[in-house]
Amino acid sequence: MKPPAFEYLAATSLEQAVAALADDEAKVLAGGQSLVPMLNFRLLAPSILVDITRIPGLDFVEGDGDGGLRIGALTRHYTLETSALVQTDFPVLSAAMNHVAHLAIRNRGTIGGSLCHGDPAAELPGLALLLNAQLKTTQRTIAATDFFASALSTILAEDEILTEITLPALPPRTGWGFEEFARRSGDFALAAVGATVSLSGEEVSEARIVVIGAHDTPLRLSAAEALLTSRSGIAAAAKAAQDQVSPSDDLHGSADYRRHLVGVLTRRALTAAWQRAEGSAP
Amino acid sequence: MIRVTVNGVTSEHEVEARLLLADFLRHSLGLTGTHVGCEQGVCGACTVLLNGDSVRACLCFAVQADGGEIETVESLGTVDDLHPLQKAFQEHHALQCGFCTPGMLMTGIDLLRKYPLATDAEIREGLSGNLCRCTGYEHLVQAIRSAVEARNES
Amino acid sequence: MKAEARPKIIGARVQRVEDPRLLAGRGAFIDDLNLPGTLHVAFCRSDHAHARIVDIESAEASRMPGVAAVITAVDIADKMQPIRATSRMADYYATELPVLARDKVRYVGEAVVAVVASSRYLAEDAVEQIAITYEPLGDAIDPVAAAKPGSPLLHEEAGSNVIVTRTFARGDVDAVMASAAVRVGDTFRMHRKTPTAMENRGYLAEYDQGRRALTLHSTTQVPGIVRDALVEMLDLPGNRLRVVAPDVGGGFGGKAALYPEEILVCIIARQLGRPVKWLSDRLEDLMSTNQAFDEIVEAELACDDEGRILGLRAEVIGDVGAYSVYPWTAAIEPVQVVSFLPGPYRVPSYRGRVRAIVTSKTPTGAYRGVGRPISTFVMERLIDMAAARLSLDPLQMRRRNMVRSEEFPYKSASGIVWDRAGFMECLDGVATAADYQSLRQQQAQARAAGRWVGIGLASYAELTGLGSRIAVAPGMPVNTGTESASLRIDSTGAVTASFGIASHGQGLETTLAQVIAEELGVRVEDVEVIHGDSAAVAHGTGTFASRSTVLAGGAAIMSARAVREKVLEAASHLLEVDVGDMDAADGRIFVKGTDRALTFRELARAVYSEMGRLPREVREGIELEATRMYDPYFGTSTPASHLAMVEIDPETYRVTVTRYVVAEDCGRVINPLIADGQVQGGVAQGIGAALMEEVVHDDGGQILTASLMDYVVPTAAEIPAMEIIHMETELPDNIGGFRGMGEGGTIGAPAAVANAIADALAPLGIMINELPATPERLFRLIEAMNTEQPE
């Protein structure tokens, strides 16, 4: 299928882009890897596409000096996947990026696009939640926890553009795990779980669990997190994770199966995170 | 008006905003080596290089390529003088109907540049964004493997 | 050079002649053909499964920019004769095959209105402006319900949704069952597939108003069949109606039928006098290309207490979709399930009954393997189930029942005659190559470590290269039992061979060139193979049913031998030596044991251009060409055995195929590289069928798998490396010694994988009777087991 007709503007500044977005039917175009398939299916009929990829200064991955990161919204998936900074400071993000689609799509897709598209089965929105990301837009800064409204929908205003995200440093002695189940290599997840476990002494100072593909948005599993006070709590946390999600049935998996997967993947992710936190796994 | 350099030749064109890059290459420029199998970004048959990176030509509008450099399968070798990767495909019988082949080749070029491809599993993972319904993939893996060896030797 | 020393071309790993153009992006696929002034078609397709068309509002669409015509069924009714897939078969109702839906629609995706515009973009814009009012007529989605009296009828004139009923029987199977020591049985389900060639279907028609001649460029596997049908429908003589298949991006049976869209572009091109193109997009492909493999099989197998098969009975329901496809009919797939169910085994008593039921879904056709992937899945499961009951090893169970070489020709329980072929050799071959016993040990160790590992075997035989005695589909009106080859050496000495087949990935340009090169004494690169063009031969059908190597290969040998005789005769005059003292190889004709020789070019020049070099009585009748028709009469059989090893994640239930071995007997291998490729591609589709592929409809008949994200075909990451052994048993009564191949991989793999999964799950007591065995299905089976037996 061919896309419907629209106007096109290659914006060269955020101001110009925001102004163009005043048109009700306008849409931001970044990497196009989610938007263009929808246009090709004629699921959308925008009046104008505002291409933001030529706006300078939005494609960067920088350390904040404190072990945290600032990532420009136009950073491509491939850049993030292979960034040395990400690999050392947020290896869980590198690991998750390996599951995103395929090279040709990672070459084009932007992190801003992935976050704003808000697919509940996409990795980046889940990771933003897991890593307590702050999302900076042309209007404000939004915590990841507030950003995702429902499936394929965020709280962004029509004329608001995401410009960068910041990831605060992870505590010392933080281990991570990322486990995904997709039907084929590179497909969207049926379910995936990202976890971090931070130890201080013998104690768990913080545990975070995020599940994707099992809810209409990515979901932080606070109830399960609370149960993880020791390594022996992993099983209970996995069980709680399973109980906390409310997936829906679709073509590729029933709600029951997804819930089952969430349990399995949570246990595996937490086990890996624990081992890494202890230093018993790389 | 867009200005693009395709396979080393720069030209200017008036295009409709919604014209897909794949259609632009195939129908405006007559470079029919790039194939279209889904227009959904899944099959990979339309893969070309844009500014050196493999991309789906069905998920990109021609206007987005303005000022850019595009390489299609026609930039590799000719019928009489095949590119080494094309030769490897022929030697290993990595194509049957040949429809997925241009996308496989352009993906292969980018994979070979970007990844170590140390194991067959990595090669299979790398090729997994390109569907082939004919070969069962084994000969494709062998062809890429031989290209990896050639790359590692040089 | 002695005759024996001629280079062996048949059997060599010759690189394919079609590769350079395909690799360099210089192939010519349907959408690569651009004719000036071409109009493009887009369809408004039904979004109802079964509904009356009350009103079509298209005035707005007609006024859209670039639109040349908006066409409905009414507009074309007087421009064609309707067509039906008739058959001599009893108890069969031939449904119509509408080009555009008239009065009512019978599946989601059926074409209702065609928009013709100057570009596909504009045609789609106009389609959005069309409004069709429907009145729903009640669904016939579930075949079991649709078969019942009183359910809504798709074709009222048929009086029933059951359009084919057929029974194959031998002996008193009910009595045998009643007294047998062991009986195993189950209801098996294979879910609907779609062929998913990477190139979508597409058609480009051009009408030459001066010559009143129509040329259809079509992604068809069967140009001859399409030409013959269009001649009838459009009332044009065959010499002014040509069907050409350019490079075709895979078919797998999905391009082996006549399609409404290809008829329509012809009608429009003739009417408007301009080239007209329709190119399916993927959404349309997944809704409108003939689908396959949709059967429910209730089957039971009886054995004695030593595992000898005594009887088999089966009830098959085939969900054939909305229409009976041309020319194969709706019977082709489900009837093959019952005719092939006994497999390569001695089955003394049998009853297989099949009913084909029309439902409001996409029509089904002849996807790779046709019926046999299901029959093999069922029979091979039954054999494993019986073996388990008797604590026999599955390999031993098969050895005990497989037709042995001294029994050929063996008439199977359904009436198929198996002639000499390496049935047992393949079974032994796969066991040896895989080192079956040590695999069993590895499995035992893995099991002890808590891993879920299983091994599955599957054996089958297919009838390939069918001759005129046996129809590909029962009682159908086209002859697929012969093929001809026209071989010609022109006045420059160049060799051109024309065939009625249509290669679309099988490498026939290479393999047929190899056959001719060896028989004629030229080099492979000297032979130009013409195929996929109805004008190239008087009669041809195309490429399907693993037939092309056998039939076209046979015709190639016959015509090459005939031409070679003429070549040698002419040369014997020119060189003044006896024919018996000469030979030809490498493009030269030479006197054995000497260096006296002629090139083919010199010979051709002497024959055609240099007056006086040959005496008149020799010159007449020595034209260097010959056309020969080959008929293998009964046809050949190609057996194979597959072995799959799988590991299942005991928590996520992902199935990984860890080892795959095939031993097959395709007779003399022309090109091992190509033969391997055919098996590998087939196995990959079979693994897809076993593990992931499934066309899903909702209760209202809406197709949910409408993109390649949702219709999940395997990628390189899900397909294992494969080991393939070719047994190459002799085939005495067949001219080339070739057995056909191409479909086999898809026939064996679902069964082998299903058996391997069942074997892995055997300790849990779980049966596999439904494919694809998705993680979701395994989850449900295991959950059910857990809730049945709490702790």
Ligand SMILES: Cc1cc2nc3c(=O)[nH]c(=O)nc-3n(C[C@H](O)[C@H](O)[C@H](O)COP(=O)(O)OP(=O)(O)OC[C@H]3O[C@@H](n4cnc5c(N)ncnc54)[C@H](O)[C@@H]3O)c2cc1C
């Ligand atoms: C075959 C295929 C497989 C895929 N598999 C996966 C997968 O496994 N996992 C995964 O996570 N993703 C997957 N994707 C999606 C891919 O990651 C996309 O690249 C990503 O979701 C969107 O990024 P983009 O830059 O291409 O955004 P676009 O497609 O350009 O835009 C997406 C949406 O976000 C809006 N938008 C974009 N940028 C901004 C911004 N800065 N501010 C405000 N709004 C903005 C757009 O208006 C649009 O609504 C897949 C895609 C394809 C085609």
Ligand code: FES
């Ligand atoms: S056509 Fe672009 S990915 Fe299929």
Ligand code: FES
């Ligand atoms: S060679 Fe036919 S799809 Fe790959």
